[in-house]
Structures are given as structure tokens and as C-alpha cells.
Amino acid sequence: xxxxxxxxxxxxxxxxxxxxxxxxxxxxxxxxxxxxxxxxxxxxxxxxxxxxxxxxxxxxxxxxxxxxxxxxxxxxxxxxxxxxxxxxxxxxxxxxxxxxxxxxxxxxxxxxxxxxxxxxxxxxxxxxxxxxxxxxxxxxxxxxxxxxxxxxxxxxxxxxxxxxxxxxxxxxxxxxxxxxxxxxxxxxxxxxxxxxxxxxxxxxxxxxxxxxxxxxxxxxxxxxxxxxxxxxxxxxxxxxxxxxxxxxxxxxxxxxxxxxxxxxxxxxxxxxxxxxxxxxxxxxxxxxxxxxxxxxxxxxxxxxxxxxxxxxxxxxxxxxxxxxxxxxxxxxxxxxxxxxxxxxxxxxxxxxx
Amino acid sequence: xxxxxxxxxxxxxxxxxxxxxxxxxxxxxxxxxxxxxxxxxxxxxxxxxxxxxxxxxxxxxxxxxxxxxxxxxxxxxxxxxxxxxxxxxxxxxxxxxxxxxxxxxxxxxxxxxxxxxxxxxxxxxxxxxxxxxxxxxxxxxxxxxxxxxxxxxxxxxxxxxxxxxxxxxxxxxxxxxxxxxxxxxxxxxxxxxxxxxxxxxxxxxxxxxxxxxxxxxxxxxxxxxxxxxxxxxxxxxxxxxxxxxxxxxxxxxxxxxxxxxxxxxxxxxxxxxxxxxxxxxxxxxxxxxxxxxxxxxxxxxxxxxxxxxxxxxxxxxxxxxxxxxxxxxxxxxxxxxxxxxxxxxxxxxxxxx
Numbered sequence: 001x002x003x004x005x006x007x008x009x010x011x012x013x014x015x016x017x018x019x020x021x022x023x024x025x026x027x028x029x030x031x032x033x034x035x036x037x038x039x040x041x042x043x044x045x046x047x048x049x050x051x052x053x054x055x056x057x058x059x060x061x062x063x064x065x066x067x068x069x070x071x072x073x074x075x076x077x078x079x080x081x082x083x084x085x086x087x088x089x090x091x092x093x094x095x096x097x098x099x100x101x102x103x104x105x106x107x108x109x110x111x112x113x114x115x116x117x118x119x120x121x122x123x124x125x126x127x128x129x130x131x132x133x134x135x136x137x138x139x140x141x142x143x144x145x146x147x148x149x150x151x152x153x154x155x156x157x158x159x160x161x162x163x164x165x166x167x168x169x170x171x172x173x174x175x176x177x178x179x180x181x182x183x184x185x186x187x188x189x190x191x192x193x194x195x196x197x198x199x200x201x202x203x204x205x206x207x208x209x210x211x212x213x214x215x216x217x218x219x220x221x222x223x224x225x226x227x228x229x230x231x232x233x234x235x236x237x238x239x240x241x242x243x244x245x246x247x248x249x250x251x252x253x254x255x256x257x258x259x260x261x262x263x264x265x266x267x268x269x270x271x272x273x274x275x276x277x278x279x280x281x282x283x284x285x286x287x288x289x290x291x292x293x294x295x296x297x298x299x300x301x302x303x304x305x306x307x308x309x310x311x312x313x314x315x316x317x318x319x320x321x322x323x324x325x326x327x328x329x330x331x332x333x334x335x336x337x338x339x340x341x342x343x344x345x346x347x348x349x350x351x352x353x
Numbered sequence: 354x355x356x357x358x359x360x361x362x363x364x365x366x367x368x369x370x371x372x373x374x375x376x377x378x379x380x381x382x383x384x385x386x387x388x389x390x391x392x393x394x395x396x397x398x399x400x401x402x403x404x405x406x407x408x409x410x411x412x413x414x415x416x417x418x419x420x421x422x423x424x425x426x427x428x429x430x431x432x433x434x435x436x437x438x439x440x441x442x443x444x445x446x447x448x449x450x451x452x453x454x455x456x457x458x459x460x461x462x463x464x465x466x467x468x469x470x471x472x473x474x475x476x477x478x479x480x481x482x483x484x485x486x487x488x489x490x491x492x493x494x495x496x497x498x499x500x501x502x503x504x505x506x507x508x509x510x511x512x513x514x515x516x517x518x519x520x521x522x523x524x525x526x527x528x529x530x531x532x533x534x535x536x537x538x539x540x541x542x543x544x545x546x547x548x549x550x551x552x553x554x555x556x557x558x559x560x561x562x563x564x565x566x567x568x569x570x571x572x573x574x575x576x577x578x579x580x581x582x583x584x585x586x587x588x589x590x591x592x593x594x595x596x597x598x599x600x601x602x603x604x605x606x607x608x609x610x611x612x613x614x615x616x617x618x619x620x621x622x623x624x625x626x627x628x629x630x631x632x633x634x635x636x637x638x639x640x641x642x643x644x645x646x647x648x649x650x651x652x653x654x655x656x657x658x659x660x661x662x663x664x665x666x667x668x669x670x671x672x673x674x675x676x677x678x679x680x681x682x683x684x685x686x687x688x689x690x691x692x693x694x695x696x697x698x699x700x701x702x703x704x705x706x
Contacts, residue, residue, distance in 0.1 A: 292695055292696065294692060294695065305676075306676035307705045308680070311682065311685050311688055311691070312682035313681065325659065325660070326663075327662070327666055328664040332648070332664050335664055352660045
């Protein structure tokens, strides 16, 4: 049995000002007028029943999730009263899974871009076959490196596992590297980007949690035996420490495999990564909404209300939405968070967050 | 007798989107929260009675003018039903002046920046003294060249006139030059920028008009003898050909003098010329309204509604107002007009003009 677990708890600040507290990135209609979470749902639905997909997101976003995913089974929504990063979310999902026959779980972020669902499933099935073995590993999907990106985590692969081609022991996880180190990784040829997509047996994850995150394990193990597990969720998330599953567990566990992903992928980590995927004119400029460009190069211009006119500029991202206009150098999109940090400090600026 | 003539007929498109059809540049509060036309009025009022100042502007702007200049005498407003550039405007003003004792007329654009009214009047009085002589010339104020500007007209001076130091025969007018020629002018030391500020006796202007623009002269000479001259104005403007007084008359007349202006001046021809005058931070960035900048250089950021956030950009002008955001390379501000030309062609874009 394979079930889907959609992690929709992110706040996607780097897509500010289009993303706001009440409309995180996963709800933005960045492709084909549909939200990222709806695309993700559809990708999973290709092979899974609606009953077989859990969605984990902030409690405050329940209505928005329901609106985007009308097929979602209400009981499969896992509300987070507070954001605690990915470790508590996947731990809760595994403990809930344990109640229902210890399924394999395919964990996917809600806000990534994967255009080819068929190719995605070829890789996901390979990962699931690996994870399904007795004492099977926690399997991560590794994305072949395309550039020395400093914003991603990297996975170093070890020897190929015997059961199938393209499945490796995961030797080591590396946090976001400096530029020079990222270039070394790319040249080395045995590194992948960490996609944040995982497949594991619920009990396998819980066993590794017990070894490496015993406190979190103790918290979630109240769920399998509970009469009304949903009543315990708020308390668990509130008590859990915020941590990513990568850092909290996968970096430490020796029971991790990596499957080379055979599909196009982007984490859509910023405006510039999105602009790379959108359709550009001959000078590399992407325009959406009511816009006017003259002599612009390599620029993203987006308006969802009013007009944006750009003249003679290059290497910019310009976004106008509601009561905010953002203008940022395309190479600096990762730093949009710094703007938000400044805004949080500013009296009366909360309406812009 | 000296009277003031304020030319407020311009549309100031280069300050779009802050300037709109219904709010041309002269009505923008670019300095100290007050409009340029109000500053101009105040400058003249330093030495002139309100009764002694005419204001010429589009008929549709009458209410706006009255609101900005509550002191203005209603009969001194000269409405233009259609814009015809400066020659018809100053010709009408002169013909109206002739009815009232043939005054000297100090003609000033409504939308220039001249911070020092006292220095302005020192130059204006010198010009008036020159124009006041029997058969006195048409006097222009020439601005000492500060840079090889290609957006201005230039005046080449001839020999100094005997009546006062700093008063010259005007030898030649030169239209907006190419860069190289502008540099030659600057090096030559006998050229001025044409400020568009003039002093002449009404009858002197009319005499020169008769010689060089006889058709316009014929049209306006219906005014001095008319019982209700205001009833004739619309017909005159409608029939008159659009032409600037510089090109139509001053370039041809041999009765023109130039007085070197002894005051700081800007024609505020574009966003960038305004940015040069506004107060900048250490990196040359000017911010007005609700804005947020991080790591910006030599950039103007202005918002009159909502927030503009700029990150890591340089040499830009960013203006957010109402339903439009403009982003333009600082060196390309002169081309904002090209954006407007494009917008005029676009279906449904009229609300942005």
C-alpha cells in the first residue's frame, strides 16, 4: 500500500508580495492559472485514490486547502496549529499511517514544479520498490545537478544498491554550500540536489526517529493507540521542536538511500527560479498580467492589478500586486526575505506582509 | 508697469504616471508638498500684485488652477481650448496687455524649479530694465551651461549691450543639439541654455510677430479693440497654428537680447532631473512616500499609494501611483513619452494615461 503525504506548511516568503501570510506560495497560480498545490494533488492522483492522500498545512489554511483540493477527504487533512518545519509533520503522518496498516508513504512538498507526472511516477515507483523491501531504507529522490546552486541541500551517493540500477546508498547530506564547494559537487558527479521528496515505510521512519529524534518519536507515538488522534495533534505540534527531517534525521541515519530522479524539477525557490521556467521573449523578458515593456532584457514583469510599465531595464524582477510593488535585481531574489524582516520591524507595515 | 504671464499649458508627460491628463506636471507637489505652479505664483507675487499676473492654461484645467492659486484674479485666467504651444499663448497675452497700457511682460513657465526667488528677481529686473528702453529688445534669460545637455535649446550670445553688464545681443538660437555639439557649446563659453523665461514690452512682441508670424499677429490683433475679448479667445486658439515662440519668432528676430541668469534653475524635464534636486541618501537614492530600500544605489523610489520595496537595484526610477507602476532606467527617463505613445495605441489602456 502506498499513500501520499503532501507537505503544504510552507509560507513561501520569497514569493512576496504575491505570496502573503494568508496566501502562501503553494496557493499561487504560477502555472496555467492553477495553484501549485492543485498541480501537486493532480500528480499524486494519477496513481493514488483521494482517500490515499494526506495534506498537512497550517490550521488557518484549512479553508483555502479545501477550496483548492475539492477532492480531498476531510479526515485526511492534518492541521498544524504552528509551523514546526518538516520533521514533526512527517513524524505525525507516519504515526497516523501506523494506525492504518503501516503503508509506504510518498512525501512531497506542495509547492514544487514537476511538469511531467509520468516521469515523476517512474522515479517514485522505483523509490517505493526500494523502500518496500523488508527493513527497506528511507528513500530520497536526488535531482541531477544542473548548476552550482548555493540555495539547495546536496546528497552524496555511495555504492549502488543491488536491487536496481540508479538506486544508491546515501552517503552524506550537505547543507547549502558556498559557491566554490557547490562547483566541486557538480564536477564530482556523485552528488544530487535534495528534492525533499521521500518514500519510506511508516514504521521504518518511526524506527529511525526513535534512534535519532527520540523526543519527537515519544510525542507522535501517542497517536497510534489514541481513540481520537485528531484531538492530540495540536498538543504534539505545539510541544515539538521545529526541525527539518533532513537535518534532524536523514543526515544522521545510516538507513537512507537515494534514487536518481528522472524528471524535470524546480523548487521554485524564488522569483528568478520561476522566471526561468516561464515563457520569455527573445530578450529573456517574461510578462504576465497588464504590463508594458520597452527595451527590457532578462526581466520578469508581473501585475495582478493595475499596470506595470518598464523601460530600458534589465535583470530585474518587478511584481505589482494589490498594495505592494516589488523591484529586485534578479540575482538578489533570495534576499526578498530580508525585506520582509525589515517590514516586520516597521510600524504599520503589517498589512503588507 | 510690469506684469507676469504664467504659461501653464504644458502636459508634462515625462512625469507620467504621477502626471496624468487631468493632473499635468505643473500641479504635482514635487517640492515641499506644494505644486510647481503654486511655487511659481509665489515667486511672482514677491514683486507683483495678484491683479498683475495672467495665467494661461487649458480650459479643462481652470478649476485646478483656481484651487492651486486662490489669489488669482478670475479675469486674469486665459483659457486655451486646445494646446497650441507657446507662440499663440504669448501673442494672446501681449494683445490683451495692449488693451491695458502696453506693459512689460515677464513670461514664465509654470513648471520650472527656481528655489531662490530673490536671485530670480535680480535677473528679472535686469531683463526688464533692458526691455523697458525705447525700442527695447525681446529679452530672454539664459542659464549658464552646467553640462552638455541634449534636451535643451541653446542661445549663442553676441556682443555685450552698452546699457548693462551681463546683457548681450542674442546671436543665434540652437535647437536641441547632438551630444558632441552640446559639448562644443559648453567649451565655447558663449552659449546659454534657453530657460523659456522672457521679458518684453507687449507692443514690441507684437511688432516682431507682425514681421515673422503675420498670421498669428492678425489673429490676436482682433483682441485690443474687442468689446468682449474673452469671447474671441477660443476662436483664436483654434485657428492658430501650434508653434513655440522660440522657433516661430525668437530664432528669426534680430531684436532679441539675452540676460545671463544668476539663479539656480531646472526645467524638471524628467524624473531624473527631479531626482537630482531631491535629497538623496549616501548611495544617491531618493525615497518618497511609503517605500523600503535595501542595497539600492542612485535610485529614485516614489509611492503615493501602497508600498514600493526595492532590493539591490541601481540607476532606476520607480514610481507607484494609483493604478500604475513605472520602472525605468534613470538614463532613459526622456523616453517615458514612448511608453505613453504605446499605451495610446492599446485598447482599454486609456485609464492609465
